Amino acid sequence: MEALELARWQFGITTVYHFILVPLTIGLSILVAIMQTMWVRTGKEKWLRLTKFYGKLLLINFALGVATGIVQEFQFGMNWSEYSRYVGDIFGAPLAMEALVAFFLESTFLGVWIFGWDRLSKKVHLTSIWLFAIGANISAYFIIAANSWMQHPVGTEFNPETGRAEMTDIWAVLTNSTTLAAFPHVIATAFLVAGTFIAGIAAYWMVKKARANKGDGELPMYRTALRFGAVTMIVAGVAVIVTGDIQAKMMFEQQPMKMAAAEGIMETEEGAGFSLLAFGNLAGDDPGSVQHVLSIPGFTSYLAEGNFDATVTGLNELQRQYAGTSDAANPVVPALAGYEVESDTRPNLAVTYWSFRLMIGLAAFSAVTALAALWLTRKGASTDKKWFSRLAVWSIPAPYIAASFGWIFTEMGRQPFVVAPNPTGSDMVYMLTKHGVSVAASTWEVAISMVAFTLIYALLGVFWYRLIVRYAQEGAPTAEASTPRDNDGDGPLSFAY
Numbered sequence: 001m002e003a004l005e006l007a008r009w010q011f012g013i014t015t016v017y018h019f020i021l022v023p024l025t026i027g028l029s030i031l032v033a034i035m036q037t038m039w040v041r042t043g044k045e046k047w048l049r050l051t052k053f054y055g056k057l058l059l060i061n062f063a064l065g066v067a068t069g070i071v072q073e074f075q076f077g078m079n080w081s082e083y084s085r086y087v088g089d090i091f092g093a094p095l096a097m098e099a100l101v102a103f104f105l106e107s108t109f110l111g112v113w114i115f116g117w118d119r120l121s122k123k124v125h126l127t128s129i130w131l132f133a134i135g136a137n138i139s140a141y142f143i144i145a146a147n148s149w150m151q152h153p154v155g156t157e158f159n160p161e162t163g164r165a166e167m168t169d170i171w172a173v174l175t176n177s178t179t180l181a182a183f184p185h186v187i188a189t190a191f192l193v194a195g196t197f198i199a200g201i202a203a204y205w206m207v208k209k210a211r212a213n214k215g216d217g218e219l220p221m222y223r224t225a226l227r228f229g230a231v232t233m234i235v236a237g238v239a240v241i242v243t244g245d246i247q248a249k250m251m252f253e254q255q256p257m258k259m260a261a262a263e264g265i266m267e268t269e270e271g272a273g274f275s276l277l278a279f280g281n282l283a284g285d286d287p288g289s290v291q292h293v294l295s296i297p298g299f300t301s302y303l304a305e306g307n308f309d310a311t312v313t314g315l316n317e318l319q320r321q322y323a324g325t326s327d328a329a330n331p332v333v334p335a336l337a338g339y340e341v342e343s344d345t346r347p348n349l350a351v352t353y354w355s356f357r358l359m360i361g362l363a364a365f366s367a368v369t370a371l372a373a374l375w376l377t378r379k380g381a382s383t384d385k386k387w388f389s390r391l392a393v394w395s396i397p398a399p400y401i402a403a404s405f406g407w408i409f410t411e412m413g414r415q416p417f418v419v420a421p422n423p424t425g426s427d428m429v430y431m432l433t434k435h436g437v438s439v440a441a442s443t444w445e446v447a448i449s450m451v452a453f454t455l456i457y458a459l460l461g462v463f464w465y466r467l468i469v470r471y472a473q474e475g476a477p478t479a480e481a482s483t484p485r486d487n488d489g490d491g492p493l494s495f496a497y
Contacts (some may be wrong), residue, residue: 003443004316004434007079010450012411014071016404017457021464023403026140026187027194028058029106029133032231036129040122046221053114053208053476054225055129057468062110064464066455079446083418083436087429090167091146091155094174098142140190141183148178150419151410152254153429165419165429178254181247188239189363189406193399195236197365199229199373201472203392210384221476223382226373226392233370237328240363252304252312255420257322257345258413260315261352263300272312274299276357315346322421347415355409362402369395403436 001010032055039047073095076084084091109131116362147155155172156165159344167173180218202225209219252259265272273295298308312320367393414420421430 001443001447003079003441003446004437005062006443006446006450007437008433010079010446010453011075012408013450013454014068014075014412014457015407017461018065018068018072019404019407021061022140023067023186023190023193023400024061024197025065026136027190027192027236028054028061028197028327029129029136030191031194031198031228032058033126033129034134034315040126046224049221049476049478050225054357055297056471057197057201059114060467062469064460066107067460071453074271076415078449079438079441080436081438082223083431083438085164086431087165087419087435090149090153090165090173093167093170094142094149098139098146102139102142104135106139108131109135114421118371137187140186141179144186145174145176145179147410148176148182149173151182152176152178153419154420156429158429167429177250181243181250185240185243185247188236189246189399189403190361191232191236192240192366193403195229195232196369196396196399199233200392200396202226202229203369203373204389204472205475206382207384207389218476219382223377225378230370230373230377231341233366234374236364237367237370247304248303254312254334254422255414256320257315258347258352259304259346260313260318261337261349261413262356262409263312264349264353265300265312265314267314267487268311268317269314269482270301270311271298271309272300272304273297274303283328319344319346327364345416347413352409352413354404355412356434359402359405359409362398362405365398365402366395385485442493 032051035047035051035054038044039051078086109128112120112128113125113132118130120128153165154176155169156167158164159166202222206219206222206226209222248259263275264271276294276296301310301312302308304310304312372388372391376385376388388432416433418429418432418433418436419429421428
């Protein structure tokens, strides 16, 4: 393997590791803020205990997220220095805003929230967790704006004298249509992840308490948390479907090659079906061998244009358009100085096809848990059914994995471009992935760093998992431990905060 392949693997591995932590922080920060708001408004002890319980798990997740996220930005200057040189004028702006505005906001007020329980009034302390949650979501917006520019470059032009892409309109970059479509979808996914996380842990404790015949106040408390998480899952699930449909229609316009690859559509079709199963050489060596076995008639056409009979352009025709050999269109990718396009611009069909389906299928699994939770806890009831506890706990990783496959689809479907060409842009800017890798990093240097980061991240993953399991199995703190003390704040600075 060459340095390019290893650098891609390293960035992919560290990104997937990091993104496991991101959606839980984004969604859980808002949900914990809502829990604390309910306590301040109602004065009910159960909401305070739930705030402390899930807040502790939020802190563990956020700490590991920061540790793994820092590495991401370093890689742009190390393995991908040519990419940074070419697009740093645009790509660096939203990243700088994320660090200077969003990250400082969330990290500062998270500290205030941790250490302010005995020092601040209820409303001021509540404001700190809301500012942290808002900062986490603003941080997500800037990151998505940077990524969306790579998917659909706007507000920029290519300078042939410097050989670099240069920003012409920062507002166009921040309000990119791709960003406005992707951000709600990512946030809805984050709420689905967080809602499943809350419901899964609450279901475990509710069933455990019910089977032990404990009629104390903890059983209704965990029932409340379960229903809170289940309602969040239902609302977030609907939002994921709606925003995903909007994003898919935009992708068919902006990145038709990616969406055709997601379906394995080789030739242009009218009323293209959505295949549930396909076989053949999806690796791209023999695309004509791809055969669709099970499919939903016309559904891909509906995803593309909202019309079951719409025409979906196939990969072969799109390839001719990209290369400028089609009679129907000028080249989508004109030659730029030093960045000529390859003869084959199709992404890896196997990865794109299956990641798209795993994203949808695993996300749908959470809906089963949510509906079961609401049904079993209707009319004030609780349940001691062990199968439900197992279902809820095993459903926790499903939206995590679905979100990871969603990003794998988004990034792999853009290949071989690291900055995809904009078919509707007047000032063409694009970059092949092979041109973005550092010319100074050797194969061995990238290989050593990839192995080191993978091992370190694996070790951090073990710590994260063990800490989450340990404190989840401890359950919500007692009423006495949860009640803020009316003193000068002296006390242990631990996870009991």
